[in-house]
Amino acid sequence: MNNNFxxxxxxxxxxxxxxxxxxxxxxxxxxxxxxxxxDMASASAGWMGNEQAKTPQLDxxxxxxxxxxxxxxxxxxxxxxxxxxxxxxxxxxxxxNFGRGKLKKEQWALTYPMLLKQAxxxxxxxxxxxxxxxxLNNPDDFGKLKDYPVNEFDWWAGWPSQGTYKTAxxxxxxxxxxxxxxxxxxxxxxxxxFISESVAAGKPFCLSISFKAPHSPMSSDPFFEQVYEGVxxxxxxxxxxxxxxxxxxxxxxxxxxxxxKSSYESDKDFQKTMGIYFRQVYGVDYAVGMIRDSLEKNGxxxxxxxxxxxxxxxxxxxxxxxxxxxxxxxxxxxxxxIYDPTRKHSHGKQTNGLTSGIDMAPTxxxxxxxxxxxxxxxxxxxxxxxxxxxRVREELYLTQVWNQNxxxxxxxxxxxxxxxxxxxxxxxxxxxxxxxxxxDRKNDSHEMTNLASSPEATPALEEMRARYDAKxxxxxxxxxPDYGYDRYDVLADRNxxxxxxxxxxxxxxxxxxxxxxxxxxxxxxx
Numbered sequence: 001m002n003n004n005f006x007x008x009x010x011x012x013x014x015x016x017x018x019x020x021x022x023x024x025x026x027x028x029x030x031x032x033x034x035x036x037x038x039d040m041a042s043a044s045a046g047w048m049g050n051e052q053a054k055t056p057q058l059d060x061x062x063x064x065x066x067x068x069x070x071x072x073x074x075x076x077x078x079x080x081x082x083x084x085x086x087x088x089x090x091x092x093x094x095x096x097n098f099g100r101g102k103l104k105k106e107q108w109a110l111t112y113p114m115l116l117k118q119a120x121x122x123x124x125x126x127x128x129x130x131x132x133x134x135x136l137n138n139p140d141d142f143g144k145l146k147d148y149p150v151n152e153f154d155w156w157a158g159w160p161s162q163g164t165y166k167t168a169x170x171x172x173x174x175x176x177x178x179x180x181x182x183x184x185x186x187x188x189x190x191x192x193x194f195i196s197e198s199v200a201a202g203k204p205f206c207l208s209i210s211f212k213a214p215h216s217p218m219s220s221d222p223f224f225e226q227v228y229e230g231v232x233x234x235x236x237x238x239x240x241x242x243x244x245x246x247x248x249x250x251x252x253x254x255x256x257x258x259x260x261k262s263s264y265e266s267d268k269d270f271q272k273t274m275g276i277y278f279r280q281v282y283g284v285d286y287a288v289g290m291i292r293d294s295l296e297k298n299g300x301x302x303x304x305x306x307x308x309x310x311x312x313x314x315x316x317x318x319x320x321x322x323x324x325x326x327x328x329x330x331x332x333x334x335x336x337x338i339y340d341p342t343r344k345h346s347h348g349k350q351t352n353g354l355t356s357g358i359d360m361a362p363t364x365x366x367x368x369x370x371x372x373x374x375x376x377x378x379x380x381x382x383x384x385x386x387x388x389x390x391r392v393r394e395e396l397y398l399t400q401v402w403n404q405n406x407x408x409x410x411x412x413x414x415x416x417x418x419x420x421x422x423x424x425x426x427x428x429x430x431x432x433x434x435x436x437x438x439x440d441r442k443n444d445s446h447e448m449t450n451l452a453s454s455p456e457a458t459p460a461l462e463e464m465r466a467r468y469d470a471k472x473x474x475x476x477x478x479x480x481p482d483y484g485y486d487r488y489d490v491l492a493d494r495n496x497x498x499x500x501x502x503x504x505x506x507x508x509x510x511x512x513x514x515x516x517x518x519x520x521x522x523x524x525x526x
Contacts, residue, residue, distance in 0.1 A: 030342065031198070031304040032116070032206040032364050033191075033291065036085070037284050037335075038078060038128060038215040039324060040310035043236065044281045045335040052234060054227060054282055057289035058308060061339050066385050067350040068309070068336030072416060073357040075399045076312040076324045076331040081357055082130045082210070085311070086111040088361035088376035091399045092488075095480030098402055102134040102147065110373050112361040113153065113206060119370045122203040124155035124194045126173070126187050127210035128163055155197070157190045163212055165219040182221035184213045184280070188287030192294035199298040206364065210311075211287065214280035218273065221283045228282075233274040236318040236330075238446040240265070244320035246450050248435035250425040251326055254410040256315065259322025270317060277316070302341045305367050307360065310334040318446075327398050327414040327423050329439075329447055338363070340385050351388040354396050354418060355381055377478075397471045401488060413475075413492045415467045421447065422464035426491050428498035436494075438464060468494065 046053040047062035048069070073081045074090050080097040087094050087107060095101050108114060113123045132147040148160040150172075157172045164170060167186040168177035180186035191209050198205035236243070240260075244252065263273045288308065295301040315321035315330045324331040336355065358378035365372050366380035379392040398414035409427045416422075423437040436452040438461050451457035472492055479485040490501045 029121075029204045029369065030367055031204055031295075031300055032121070032367060033195075033295070033304055033306045034206070034208045034360065034364060035288060035291070035306070035308045036082075036127075036208070036210045037281070037308075037310040038210065038212055039312060039314045040214060040281060040284070040335060041314040041316055041330060042333050042335050043316060043330070044214070044278060044314075047337075048335050052231060053278065055285045057285045057292065058335075058337065061288065061292070061306065061308065062337050064341075064347050065306075065337050065339030066347075066388060068338065068355045068381075069350050070352050070418065071309065071334055071336035071355045071357075072332045072396060072398065073310075073312050073334055074332075074397060075402070076327065077402055078128075078215070078311050079131050080399075080402065081311040085357045085360045086113070088112070088358050088372075088378035090358060090377050090397060090478075091401075092475055092479045092485050093375075093377060095483050095485065096131055100483040101480075102132040105133060105135045108133045108136070108149070108152075110375070112364045113208060115365060115370055115373075116206045116368055117152075117154070119368060120203070121368065122154045122198045122201060122205040123208075124157075124198070124205065125149075125153045125208045125210075126157035126190045126194070127159070127183075128212050128215075129158045129160055129210065132160070155194050157187075157194075158210070162215070165212060165217075182219075182223065182283065184211055184221055184283035184287050185223065185290070187211060188290030191287070191291045195291070195294040195300070196298055199300055204368070206368075207291075209287075209291070211284050213284050214277050214314075218276040218280070220276045220279035224279045224282050224286070227279055228275050231275070233271060233278070235270065236316060236446070238319055238448055239317045240320050243318060243446070243448065246448065247319060247328075248412075248423065248425045248437055248450075249432055250410055250412070250427050250435055251328075252320075254325065256321040256323045256326055260315070260317060260320050263322050264317035274316065277314075304341070305364075306339040307337065307363070308339075309336040309357065309360070311357070325400060325402065326410070327400050327412050327421075329421070329441070329445065332398055332414075332416075338381060338385055340367075343385055345386075349388045351384050351390075352418060353384060353388075353391045354393050354416065355384065356396055359392065395467055395471070397474070401485075411488070411491065413468070413472070413488070415464055415471055416441075417464075417467070418442070420460055420464050422461075422468055424468060424492065424494050426494070426498070426501075428502075434494070434498060436461070465494070 042048045043050050044053050046055040047059045075081050080091040083094050083096040096103050117123045129148050136147050150156050159170045165183050167183045168174045173186050176186040176189050187209050194207050264270045295304050312324045313331045313334050318330045359381050362372045362376050362378045362380045366382050383390045396416045400412045412423050412425045414423045421439040425435040428434050438451040439447040476489050487504050
């Protein structure tokens, strides 16, 4: 750990983490590879059940590892989700999202790469980093001060925000541009090189690669232009307007509806969008193969844990939506695989237990024998790898408080169990009351029936309301004190009538005129 960190981490916890590692010989400490796609829908993964999807490398990995069939990110947007993954914390704890704040240096010191580096791992990062760290300001190789961690890693081939699909446009990756002009395959090549260098150095390593694909702008690698030639993509079961009319009216007020109209509404646009999107996913799959080939070539495949997932899902036309963000299955659920070659009995298994992006950091730390910080909300999934019937939790809390219109009209908090999804949409006006949604996830996986007003579902609704209220109390205790998260103590309280909290939405941090615009949008949609 660098000396310039002013961390809120005790000497005792550092020492105990190192002692935990010391109990494992250097030779037996596994290498770690964490691979993160961007906006990859579960529906784009062959091993998740889509017979049209071509993901041969990941299908093979899934057949050799543990498939996380009920894996969700707790905030369905890239910046917040990436910090959730790195820190093992909910967004309302770490406080990072668009329009909110940066990660603090003391928080950064407790992320899985920095704790592994402290424990003697060679750590590397490539691809989209996606957020800033306050007060870091390390000079990069070009003499510029950066608030993203160029020099915090032993090896860096990343970029701060979206970057570009053109390899030559990314400073630390451009050496691969001639052979791999598209960044997805370039990331595969860079990861392969990191593995070779780490093996030569004789140190256990942790490689994190965050692909830009299949995030927009849609730009697939021409190398894969023929992969889906002639394929006519099936539309989702809950596609379009027929799949949206039962949803809370608040859900239709964000950008997701307009994204549907521009990219999925016409058959022509749908087929074009899906073709590019699925080729981008195929590129990620190909790069995973490059990385696995490097592990084999360097003789470390049998001692390397490999985890693959995505930062959030994607609607792809479901419920008349494009994009992600909203707290429905297609946006929150993501593909997930844990491949552990040291536990042969775990191969080819699946778990339906609730797992999450916040579990990635504690899982990686546990594999390395590093003590998991007490403040992490996530759980190690090693017990699930050993026994797919083991459950690390009964429920998961999902947060949607990123409001791109600078108002609160599409804010929602969600409690998820294996059986149910409960969404509470708190915004109201004279024509729109706050909304509750209750979906039976086992019998209605496409969320086509809102059970909140069904008398038969009253016991389930009461159970989920109680879980929601308890989770809101957790929010109040653990929420970040900065960046306006305190407003949701009241806004998200379903027991407080809207007229008693409307002033918070209008006057706490936001311009009231912008809120008036939001109400006009509501009337127009209605």
